[in-house]
Amino acid sequence: MSDLSAKEKEIVKFAFSIYDFEGKNEVDGVYLGDVLRAVNLNPTDKQVAEQGGTVRKKDKFFKVDEFFKMFSEIKKDKDSGSYEDFMELLLTYDKMEDGHVVLTELEYILNNLGERLEKYEVDGVIAELCPEPDDDDMVEYEPFVMKLTKGLKK
Structure with a gap:
């Protein structure tokens, strides 16, 4: 705990208190991932489970x-994952080397690489973060990656 700043401790306590629904100074393990995400972390479901999160x-x-x-x-x-990691990955799918990928390939990447997302989750990420595809179904990936990694430490 000593490696946390006073501000980080304050933020963590506040987020923790929001998920302390019964006022017992404890949070149900089912909300562990939510609390971690509320303090601007991006844990995978596997990391949450490793920390003791429950279903x-x-x-x-x-x-x-x-x-x-x-x-x-x-x-x-x-x-x-950082901005650089995502950009490097998408460069391998950028066949024309012009900053664009086929939208279906981006959907494939989100659905199959790393922690698997469900189709509705991929659709939500695409709708929220992805620029409109052009007539050839190509999307510019740098704005997408910038939005996706906003707030992550590089």
């Missing part, structure tokens, strides 16, 4: 001191 309510509860440790560990994790 059923009332299986496990966490105190704020336990959450500080989880916050620190997830914050240090380098596997969350």
Whole structure:
């Protein structure tokens, strides 16, 4: 816990308190991923499970001191992907080397690489972050990656 700044501790306590629905100074493990995302982290479902997150309510509860440790560990994790990582990946799909990829290939990447997303999740990400495709169904990927990684440490 000593590696957290006073501001980080304050932010973590506030987010934690929002998910302390019963006022018992604890959060249900089913909301662990939500709390981590509320403090601007981007854990995968696997990371949440590794930290003790649950899929059923009332299986496990966490105190704020336990959450500080989880916050620190997830914050240090380098596997969350950066702007550079995403750009490098998409360059391999950029056949014309002009900053564009076929929309269906972008959907394939989101659906199959890394932590698998459901079709409705991919559709939501595309609708929210992706520029309109051109007549050839090509999209410019840099604006998409910029929106996708906004707020992530590079």
